Amino acid sequence: MKAEIISTGTELLLGQITDTNSPYLASELPLLGIDLYWITHVGDNQKRIVEVLQRAWGRSDIIIVTGGLGPTEGDITRESIADMLGEKMKVDPELVENLRSLFRKLGIEMPQRNIKQANLIPSACAIPNTQGTAPGWWVEREGKIIIALPGPPRELQRMWEKEVKPKLSRKLSGEVIISRIIKTAGIPEAKVDEMVSPLCSSTNPTLALYAKFDGIHLRLTAKAAQKAKAEEMIAAAELRLKSILGDAIWGYDNDILESLVGDMLREKKLTLATMESCTGGLLASTITDVPGSSDYFKGGLVAYTAEMKIAFDVDAALLARKGTIDPEVAAAMAKTARLRMKADIGIGITGIAGPDAVEGKPVGTVHIAIDAGKRKSSFSATYPPRRADVKRRAVVSALFKLRQLLLKM
């Protein structure tokens, strides 16, 4: 099955917004055994949209069009599909009633222009939209399928997940492609590459590496006639990767480091507190991105100056002796966080996010310490000197080191 995606919207061609729908859909299609060959962005111009649709109709089995389903004059996806197929649009009374009742619930009278969203052609049926006013279109003709989805990512993802994906998977048969992502941290990309090289030459499953902000991800992709067979192939390759990478693996697929660490803290009934300097609150904010983090996260201190570190009880003599960018200071901060906030574990981070060097130490220098009373752990690194990256990578390292400590507790 050959698929292509057509993203409509002049905003895309002006660089005003980034298309996140295509990557989302692109990552979903392989699981249905569908190969994606092209993604085309085209502006809100009917002649050009029809041209692109025509080409897609000639070369692809499944065409997914995103955007252009709104009520305004600039929304011309429906018109373009009708035009390309030479079919005539007609307002569907049932869809009009759906729209009217939607507006009624919002306590607003339906604007006249929204009626346009109730149009259909003979080959199309509507796909319900629970998140907005724009129904999608499912078009079938000559063994080909066109799926038109609304542009807002929340509406698109919900419609895909609840309506389109089940319908497509019922429709299709044949080869299934399954992917598994294995997430590591603490080992540089080149080293991971070298370690897993025996698996890199395999063509089924294939292995690919991606450097992400939360470490190196490895993607296994297997293709088979049956889902069970593909899963078996993935499982065997995964077992080999586990034996090679061991503890450097922290998660799989949609796993998020802060959630996994949070689960471990909750399970072990341990509480956490932080004291941050160069990361400026990003560690606390990342920890509290996880719903339910109040179960284990007590609080955080952001001490952005030496004066504030002292005010929060870090030993002034230590700071005078060592400066603020020092492993011992990180350890003192971790201990202070633990004691002051009566937590089981404290994390301290000090370093230089940049752009200027501090105390003669280079931008990117970071010292992290974890203090769990008897058990302690520390880590120092020099990251590439870009402020946002230094903050982000320091937070990932702190969480990864916390995970390693928790594994031993």
Place this chain on the structure above:
Amino acid sequence: MKAEIISTGTELLLGQITDTNSPYLASELPLLGIDLYWITHVGDNQKRIVEVLQRAWGRSDIIIVTGGLGPTEGDITRESIADMLGEKMKVDPELVENLRSLFRKLGIEMPQRNIKQANLIPSACAIPNTQGTAPGWWVEREGKIIIALPGPPRELQRMWEKEVKPKLSRKLSGEVIISRIIKTAGIPEAKVDEMVSPLCSSTNPTLALYAKFDGIHLRLTAKAAQKAKAEEMIAAAELRLKSILGDAIWGYDNDILESLVGDMLREKKLTLATMESCTGGLLASTITDVPGSSDYFKGGLVAYTAEMKIAFDVDAALLARKGTIDPEVAAAMAKTARLRMKADIGIGITGIAGPDAVEGKPVGTVHIAIDAGKRKSSFSATYPPRRADVKRRAVVSALFKLRQLLLKM
């Protein structure tokens, strides 16, 4: 001038990475008076890349190809351009020498496979890459231009900025398109839309609205033969928007709220401290995303539980009486932050990021208070109940309210 972008890379079609190069280039092209009509993503398959190149060659004046310039077998952009144009590639001795000296600097012998990056065709000249090994290609033939740029965004942006943009602008003349983005906060999209509707029907300059996480952005775009004329048109429209939107406008173009507020604090020689509950450190982290924020930001407290709020000196009786989700508690937190960290201004935020309601109040409830001693300000809102959005919107509101207070100081 009609341009199109061809993004190569199978990762894009698997949804493994999001193409940020196309939005970047798309936002740059209008400033050169170039209209972008198409963006196509295509996998690392020479037949399909050649097909896409052929179509582009037939319909566009400028074709920008991104990715596929690396040293591996999968990097086939050079080969595909040569193939499409029917020209033969030849290794350029000077480029080989450049590569060798680059590797010499890194203390590594150049791998044999990198020689492929020194290939040229008769119509191409190399574009220097100061950030990596892959030179770009500048191809001119039959009045058309093909520009091949490396995939890594840092390399691409640098090459665009330093090499391609100046060369293109020297080359081109004719109409110039200029855009100006005006950023507002504090007024809902529908209301902004209504307020600026008199300007919406204009076709030159055009006005478009975008709802962003930091408020509603308005984009003015003007087209004229001369840059000065286009700028004049933008300036006139901007003046009208200013008289309509007043204080709701907080910035322009690349302005970032936290940087602007930081500049105001620095200029007024005022210091800031924060105490956060539901935003969990995101306010402090956002403030410290700005280089040099240590000039005015003293520190932050993240009190994620009532117990921690009391430990940080928020009145226990107040908490017992009002609960934690209350405007008075926000005010007490702001005051505590200011006094405890000896800052001129304190900000307090309490609320419910979700997913569960607290104290019978709905998810999305947020109370923000700013305490500058005599001057105080407070703000309450109920945001759509999505955890990440609640955190982000609360931070934007806090910074926007701080800006409003600073304007009066």
